[in-house]
Amino acid sequence: MENTVLSLKHIVKSYPGVVALDDVSVSFNKGEVHAIVGENGAGKSTLIKIVAGAIQPDSGEIVVNGKLYQKLEPQESILNGISVIYQEFNLFDSLTAAENIFIGEKISNKPFVDYKEMNKKAEEIFKKFNVDINPNKQVKNLSPAYKQIVEISKAIHKNSKIIIMDEPTAPLTIAEVEKLYEVINDLKANGTTIIYISHRFDEIFQLADRVTILRDGKYISTKNIEDTNRQDLIRLMVGRELKNTYPSSDIKQGEIALEAINVSGNGVIDVSFHVKKGEILGFAGLVGAGRTELMRVVFGADKLVSGEIRINSRKVKVESPARAIELGIGLIPEDRKHQGAFLQKSIRWNISISNITKISKYGVVSRSTEKEQANSYQNQIRIKAHSLEQQVQNLSGGNQQKVVLAKVLATKTGVLIFDEPTRGIDIGAREEIYHLMRDLANQGKAIIMVSSDMEELLGMSDRILVMSGGKLTGELLKSEFSQERVLELASSDK
Template sequence: MDSPLLELTDIAKRFGATIALNNVRFDLRSGEVHALMGENGAGKSTLMKILSGNIQRDAGMITIDGKPVDIRSPRDARAQGIAIIHQELNTVPAMTVAENLSLGQEPRNRFGMLDRTRVLRDAREKLARIHADIDPSRPLGSLGIGMQQMVEIARAVSEKARVLVLDEPTAALSRTEAQQLYAVVNRMRDEGVGLIYISHRMEEVWQLADRITVFRDGTYVGTGTRDELSETDVVRMMVGRSIGDLYRHEPRTPGDVVLDVKDLAAEGLGPVSFQLRAGEVVSMSGLIGSGRTEVARLIFGADRRKGGVVTVNGKPSHPVDPSQAIADGLAMVPEDRKGQGLFLDHSVERNVSISSLDQFVSGEVVQNRAVRQAVLQQMERLRLRKNAIDLPARALSGGNQQKVALARWLLRDSAVMILDEPTRGVDIGAKREIYELIDALARAGKAILVISSDLPEAIGIADRVLVVRGGRIVQELLADAATEENVMRHAVGASADYQTPNTGAQP
C-alpha cells in the first residue's frame, strides 16, 4: 500500500466550550479521490480550514510525504501544494477570466507594466490543461457557476497543487456542468493529484471516490473503500442510526383546490396550467433551464407575467411584487437561499419574523416580546438551537440556514408554499427533517409545490409530479407511475406520444 501523501493525526480544535474536532484523523494518497462525509456540523469544514491555514489546530500533527509541516496561513498551505475550491467561490466577478487566473502572479513587461498579452496566453494554457473551453477575455461574472468553478480549478492546477480539496463542488451545477467536473476530477487523479471530495450527494461519491471517511459530531467514525461500504453503511455512520427510507410517508388525501394556475405565460415560457390542492405535495421536475423556477417566480410576483390567471382559494392573485403575493397567501423559499432567501447579516429572529411583523402590531407598535416568543416556537419546531436566535444567519450551517428560511413561512402560516430546491447543500439528517416537515405541513392542509433537481427526492416526497420541458408542463404523473426513467423520458423529450396533462387530476 502506498504511503500517504497527506496525513492528519489526532487533530483537535475547540471554540470556547464547543469541541469542534476531537482527535480526528484523515489521510490522502497520491492519485486518489478520498470523500469526506458527515452531517452539517460534523467537523469537515473545520478540518479543511486547518488544512488551508485559515485557523490553527489546538493539537495533532500534519505530515506531507511523511514529514511534519506547520501550516499557519493560506500562504503556507499553497507553498505545500494544497489548494481548496470552496463552495463559495474565491474569485473577482468584475475581472476577466484571464485576470482572475493571474491574480498574485501578474506577469510584467520590461517596463514593469502588466503584460496583458502574456496574461491572455498564460490563461489559455491554464484552461487547456483541464480541457476547459472558456474565453479568457470574458468577465468572470458573465459565466455560470460551473464555469467559474472550472476557472478556480485551472488556477489551482497552474499552481501545481498536489492536494486539491473540493467542497460541495456540484451544489450549484447543472447535470452537464457536473459531468464536466467529474471528467476534470478523473484526469487530475490520473495525473497523481490527491483529491479530498466533500459532498452530501451519495450518487457522485459512489461515482468518483476511491475511499470514504465519515465524521460525526467532531469525531472520526471510520474509513472504507467504495467496495467495503454500502450507502446504508455510510448513512448509519453519519447519523448514528439507520434512517430507513428517506422519503417514506403514509398516503395523503388531498382536499379542495387552493392554487389554480391557468395559461400562465412570460417571454419564452408557457402557457402553463396546473392545480394544487390542500393537503398534497406536488413536485415540478425537469432539466436545468426547463422553466421550473421561472414558473414559481411568476406565481410569486418576483417576475412579471405576460398572461394567465392565478387564483388562491378562489380569489384572483395578480402580484406585482412578492409582498402582494405574501398578502395573497403565497410563500416561497428560493433556490438561492443566500442571495435571495436570507438577510445574511441580520439575526435569525429578524430573518424569521420579517414577513410576519404585521401580525404582531398593536396600536401601530410592533410587540417585540411576542415576536421573539413566536420565533422561538418555530425554531423549536425545526430543532434549531434557541441560543442561535441572535446570531447572524451567515453564522449558521447550510442546513440550519435552510431551516431559518422555512421558519419564516411557518410563522406566516401561508396557504401555499413553493419550495425551490429545499434540500440543496443540506446533509442527509437535515434532509430527513425537511421531508418530515413537508409531510406534516401537507397533513395540516397546506398546498405545497416542490421544485427539485434531485429525481429520487422529487418523486419520493410527492403525490404528483409535473414534468417541465421548454417552459411547459409536458406530463403529469401520479406517484405510482413516477419512476426516474419515466420522468427523465418526458423531461428530455424521448417519448413521441406525450399525453395532454390532466391538470385538474386528484390522486
C-alpha cells in the same frame, strides 16, 4: 506510506464552548478520491480550512509532500499544490469568468493583459464540461451552477496535486454532474488527489476509493468504499439508524390551491400547471430549464408578461413578493444565504421580519408576541441553537434552512415553493426537512418543490413536471416515475 501525500495527525481545534476537531488523524493517498462525510457540525469544514491554511489548529501535525508542519499558512498550502473549492463561492463578482480563472497570472509576454488569449484558454477549460459559458460575462451575472464550474475551472487550471471539493455538485444538474465525474476521473488518472465532501451518497459510491466518517468533531472510521454501504455510512455518521427518509402522504389531496395558465416571462414560455392542497409537486429540469425563473414569476419577483395566476380558483395579480405573501404564496429560495435569510441578524429577527405588521400595534413591535412566535417555530421545526438571539450565520446549513422556512411559515401562506430545499444539508437534517414538508402537505398546504437531486425528486414528489428551455415538456404521475423518463423529458426540445 510511500503513496501518502497528505496526513493530519492528532488535530485539535477549539472555539469558545465548542471542540470543532478532537484528536483527528487521517491520511490521503496519491491519485485517490477520498470522501469525507458527516452531519453539519461534524468538523468537515474545519478540517479542510486547516489544510487550506485558512485557520490554524490548536495542536497536532500536518505532513504534506513529506514536509512536517505544525500549521499551514494559505500561501504554503498553495505552494504545496493544494486547491480548495469551497461550498461558498470564492469569486470576484465584478470580474469576468475568465478573469476569475486566471487572476494574478501573466497570460503572455506582452506588457498588457492579452484578453483574447485568456478568453480562449477559458473556453478550452469550459469545453471539458460541455457548457457554453461566455468568458467575458461578469460572474455576478452567472447562475449558481456556472459559478461552480468557474470555481472548479480555477483549480483544474492550476494543475493542483490535491484538490478539495466541498459539495461541488450542489448547484449542478444531472448532465453537469456527469461531466464533473469525467473531469474528476481524469484528474485521478493523472495522479491528483481529490478530497471530496458531499452529502450525496450516490456520488460517494460512484467516485470514492475511500471514505472517512466524522461525527461531533471526532474521527470515527475510514473505510474502503467496497467494504461499506449507505446504511452503514448513515449509522456511523449519525450514531443511529435512519429509516423512512421519504415520508409518504397520509391524506387525500384537496382542491387546486394555485394554478398558472399560459404563463410567460423571465425566459418562461407559455407554461400551465396546477398544484393541489396536500400535494407535493416536483419540478425537474437541467440548468437553464426555467424552473427557478418560473417560480420567481409566480412569486412576483420577476414580471409576468402574459398569462394568469389563480389562487383558490380566483384570478390574482402578483406584482411583487409582498403581494404574493398577502395572497398566500411563500418562497423558500434556492440561495438561502443571499436571498432567504439575513445572516447577521438573529433567529428571532429573521422569523419576525416577514410578519412584522401582524405582531405590531401602532407601528410598535410587541416583543412578547415576537418572542412567543419565534419560540413556537423553533420548537415546531426543531431549530437547534443556543438561543433565539444567535446569528443565523453561525448556524449549520440545515438550521439556516429551517430559519428560512420558519420565516415563511410565520406569514401563514397556503402555497409553499421550495427551491432546492436540501442543497448542502446533511442526511440527518435532510430527513427532518422532508418530514416537515410532508407534515405541511398533510396539513393541507400545497407544496411546489424545485430540485436537481433526482433521488429527492422521485422520493418526495406526488407528481413531477419537467421543464426544458423555458417550456413544460412533460408530466409524470407517481406510477410513471423513473430517472430515465425524467432525463428524457429534461432533454426534450418540445
